[in-house]
Amino acid sequence: MSILNIGTSALTAAQTALSTTSNNISNINTEGYTRQRAEQVTRPANYEGNFYLGSGVTVNSVERIYDSFLATQVRSYTSQEAQQDSFLSYSRQVDNLLGSSELGINGGLDAFFGAVQEVANDPTSISARKVMLTEGELLASRFNTLDSQLTQLTSDVDNDIAVGVDDINNITRGIAELNQAILEAEGAKGSPNDLLDKRDQLINKLSEYVSVTTVPQSNGTVNIFVGNGQGLVVGTTQVDLNTISDSSFDPPRLNIGFGSTQTDITNQITGGSLGGALQFRNNIIDNTRAELDLLAESIVTAFNTAHSNGFDLDGNAGGNFFDPTGTTAADINVVLTDPRQIAASSGTNIGTGNNENALALADLQTDNTLVQVSAGPPPVTRSLADQYGVIVSDVATRTRQAEVSQETQQALLQQTKQRFDSVSGVNLDEEAADLIKYQQAYQAASQIIVVSNTIFDTLINAV
Amino acid sequence: MRISTNYIQQQSVEAMLRQQTELAKTQQQVSTGERLLAPSDDPVAAVRILGIERDLNLTQQYQGNADVAENKLSVTDGVLTSAVDIMQRIRELAVQGLNDTNDANARAGIAEEISQLNQSLLSLANTTDANGEYLFSGYQSNTQAFDPTTYAYNGDDGQRNVRVGGGFLVEVSEPGDQIFVSTNLDGNTQAIFQTIDDFATALNNNDLSTAPNNGDFLTNMDTALGQVFGARTNVGTRMNAIDQQRAVNEASIASLETNRSQLADLDYAEAITRLNQQSVGLQAAQQAYVKVQGLSLFNFI
Numbered sequence: 001m002s003i004l005n006i007g008t009s010a011l012t013a014a015q016t017a018l019s020t021t022s023n024n025i026s027n028i029n030t031e032g033y034t035r036q037r038a039e040q041v042t043r044p045a046n047y048e049g050n051f052y053l054g055s056g057v058t059v060n061s062v063e064r065i066y067d068s069f070l071a072t073q074v075r076s077y078t079s080q081e082a083q084q085d086s087f088l089s090y091s092r093q094v095d096n097l098l099g100s101s102e103l104g105i106n107g108g109l110d111a112f113f114g115a116v117q118e119v120a121n122d123p124t125s126i127s128a129r130k131v132m133l134t135e136g137e138l139l140a141s142r143f144n145t146l147d148s149q150l151t152q153l154t155s156d157v158d159n160d161i162a163v164g165v166d167d168i169n170n171i172t173r174g175i176a177e178l179n180q181a182i183l184e185a186e187g188a189k190g191s192p193n194d195l196l197d198k199r200d201q202l203i204n205k206l207s208e209y210v211s212v213t214t215v216p217q218s219n220g221t222v223n224i225f226v227g228n229g230q231g232l233v234v235g236t237t238q239v240d241l242n243t244i245s246d247s248s249f250d251p252p253r254l255n256i257g258f259g260s261t262q263t264d265i266t267n268q269i270t271g272g273s274l275g276g277a278l279q280f281r282n283n284i285i286d287n288t289r290a291e292l293d294l295l296a297e298s299i300v301t302a303f304n305t306a307h308s309n310g311f312d313l314d315g316n317a318g319g320n321f322f323d324p325t326g327t328t329a330a331d332i333n334v335v336l337t338d339p340r341q342i343a344a345s346s347g348t349n350i351g352t353g354n355n356e357n358a359l360a361l362a363d364l365q366t367d368n369t370l371v372q373v374s375a376g377p378p379p380v381t382r383s384l385a386d387q388y389g390v391i392v393s394d395v396a397t398r399t400r401q402a403e404v405s406q407e408t409q410q411a412l413l414q415q416t417k418q419r420f421d422s423v424s425g426v427n428l429d430e431e432a433a434d435l436i437k438y439q440q441a442y443q444a445a446s447q448i449i450v451v452s453n454t455i456f457d458t459l460i461n462a463v
Numbered sequence: 464m465r466i467s468t469n470y471i472q473q474q475s476v477e478a479m480l481r482q483q484t485e486l487a488k489t490q491q492q493v494s495t496g497e498r499l500l501a502p503s504d505d506p507v508a509a510v511r512i513l514g515i516e517r518d519l520n521l522t523q524q525y526q527g528n529a530d531v532a533e534n535k536l537s538v539t540d541g542v543l544t545s546a547v548d549i550m551q552r553i554r555e556l557a558v559q560g561l562n563d564t565n566d567a568n569a570r571a572g573i574a575e576e577i578s579q580l581n582q583s584l585l586s587l588a589n590t591t592d593a594n595g596e597y598l599f600s601g602y603q604s605n606t607q608a609f610d611p612t613t614y615a616y617n618g619d620d621g622q623r624n625v626r627v628g629g630g631f632l633v634e635v636s637e638p639g640d641q642i643f644v645s646t647n648l649d650g651n652t653q654a655i656f657q658t659i660d661d662f663a664t665a666l667n668n669n670d671l672s673t674a675p676n677n678g679d680f681l682t683n684m685d686t687a688l689g690q691v692f693g694a695r696t697n698v699g700t701r702m703n704a705i706d707q708q709r710a711v712n713e714a715s716i717a718s719l720e721t722n723r724s725q726l727a728d729l730d731y732a733e734a735i736t737r738l739n740q741q742s743v744g745l746q747a748a749q750q751a752y753v754k755v756q757g758l759s760l761f762n763f764i
Contacts, residue, residue: 028468028469035467092501099499106513106517109517110516110517114520117524117527117626121528121531121532121625122594124596125594349619350602352602352603353600353603354602354623355623356624359626366521366629385517386514392502392509392510393502393506396502396503396509399502400503400505414477418466418474421466421467421469421470423465425469426468427465427468428468428761429760432764435764436764
């Protein structure tokens with residue numbers, strides 16, 4: 001093998017290495033880019049009778065520097081972090097709603113029962129009675145507003161599901177296409193690094209929506225599963241998720257269906273922003289609404305019963321104060337319109353100055369048996385304010401927990417990303433050093449050509 | 464360990480963002496003076512604050528109720544004081560009238576004055592408060608307590624209560640029949656106005672020989688006065704009790720407010736120290752970013 005050939009092989013190898021380095025440098029800000037290395041190996045040596053003579057260098061392959069274990073970890077933490085993040089952004093809204101002094105039920109209860117006490121203080125005063133009616137309506141409207149905010153949040157979740165399902169389908173379609181392209185490229189020689197990067201990036205993006213399991217195949221494709229084994233991508237085929245309307249709720253809400261049969265897999269979905277939104281819907285919305293409804297029902301029932309025991313300013317038996325058919329947070333409303341009809345008087349010595357029933361109504365505020373949480377035995381009961389306290393504390397505790405675990409997941413995700421990047425990310429200083437290294441190799445290889453040329457000239461001149 | 468250039472950049476940016484978030488939160492705490500910006504900041508404290516605020520509102524309502532009760536009782540007390548004055552004057556006049564040194568004319572004059580005073584006494588018994596409610600007709604507060612001609616009691620024995628404390632209801636009205644209706648020596652139970660009216664008539668007629676319009680009248684007046692005094696004592700006792708309850712409420716408001724403040728209010732000294740630390744931290748992160756970003760081998764190629 002000639003010196004010239006060896007020199008040329010060194011020049012080519014150095015050039016390839018310089019190209020790879022340049023490619024690394026130029027993709028420093030490309031999302032999802034994995035650094036590449038030109039793998040240089042010796043060319044097969046020639047047997048020269050009694051020894052082997054090396055024949056130069058060649059670039060065997062350009063490899064991605066990639067750790068698939070770390071890549072899987074990054075995905076897994078991405079899903080978990082996204083779930084907490086999405087749950088948290090929702091539950092914070094409910095947390096703020098319930099704690100707000102303008103919307104919170106506690107303030108409404110205090111104001112309403114304060115107005116009842118004023119009627120007890122002065123049962124003949126029409127203005128005190130009017131204030132009590134107004135405060136009753138304001139209390140009801142606090143319930144209504146909270147409920148409609150929860151409904152709004154439910155439709156936000158629906159929106160997230162609809163958008164999420166669309167995006168997931170686009171992403172999985174992309175993955176299936178990339179699987180196809182990779183399958184074809186792997187058939188030829190060399191690894192299709194940029195396609196692999198793109199596919200990894202798509203899988204990472206998918207992990208932000210939902211937790212997925214990836215199963216790499218020997219032919220280079222990757223199968224993707226959600227839930228408990230629903231294959232979104234199998235080889236080069238892709239299956240759509242879709243939204244299905246669940247009308248067992250009012251208003252109907254969206255669930256997630258799988259494939260053409262639209263099998264409901266909502267309860268199997270975990271992780272990612274979808275998992276977080278679903279967790280919020282199950283744990284916060286449904287719970288909070290049930291507890292608020294119980295509170296509303298307890299107020300309506302107890303207040304109406306006590307109110308009906310009394311007699312109004314004109315000596316007529318008291319009717320319903322709240323609409324007896326509106327026993328949910330959404331429907332609660334005051335049915336009484338005439339302040340004279342507030343039944344402040346008790347049944348004994350019925351009279352305009354009789355405030356016994358107003359006192360009884362006011363006492364409901366601190367009655368510890370008003371809200372029946374469970375029938376028992378022994379029955380579990382609470383006061384109205386305590387019931388609201390339980391609602392606030394449930395949401396606050398869950399939100400706090402989510403805050404803590406979101407911080408934890410974020411830290412874990414960052415650490416894992418750092419480890420992943422420490423393997424796969426581009427470091428400019430390193431590339432600069434490589435640039436110098438390969439430039440020197442190139443210069444040295446050029447010298448081989450010069451030397452070979454000089455030797456050749458010497459030989460020619462000798463002739 | 465090898466790290467990627469992008470990671471250095473990301474880490475610095477994330478550090479700055481985190482510092483900014485913390486700084487913004489502290490800033491919001493300082494500007495609102497609230498330690499808790501949402502219940503989730505401290506769920507246990509948040510729920511305790513809800514409970515404290517309910518108790519605080521209730522106790523403040525009780526203080527307002529106590530004002531109402533005290534007003535009502537002091538009006539009653541004033542009326543009863545005047546009633547006692549009038550009744551004592553009537554009794555003095557009766558003593559004077561019963562004296563045999565008086566002739567018919569003198570007695571008629573005294574009777575005239577007693578009748579006038581009796582009318583005043585009656586109108587006191589039919590006093591209305593600022594809301595136009597009759598003070599002494601029990602729950603029938605829009606009915607005149609005593610008929611001005613028959614002196615019959617038209618009210619009932621309802622006694623209005625006002626809540627001035629968690630377990631404390633106080634009566635703020637006295638039914639008129641327990642003040643102004645009494646049983647005379649002859650066993651007759653009637654309004655004092657009737658008794659006085661009868662005596663005035665007898666005095667006018669210069670006929671003070673038969674019971675009850677003789678010396679018995681003084682005894683009957685004493686019985687009636689005793690009842691009014693009794694009612695005044697009741698009112699006074701209740702006003703004292705309200706004052707005591709007010710002090711109790713005051714103390715619990717103070718302690719509830721202290722508790723609330725400990726749970727909900729911001730410790731400014733701590734928060735401002737934290738604000739300073741955090742802004743120093745943010746500045747440091749920013750400077751570190753600029754310094755680190757300037758480091759590159761490419762600068763030397």
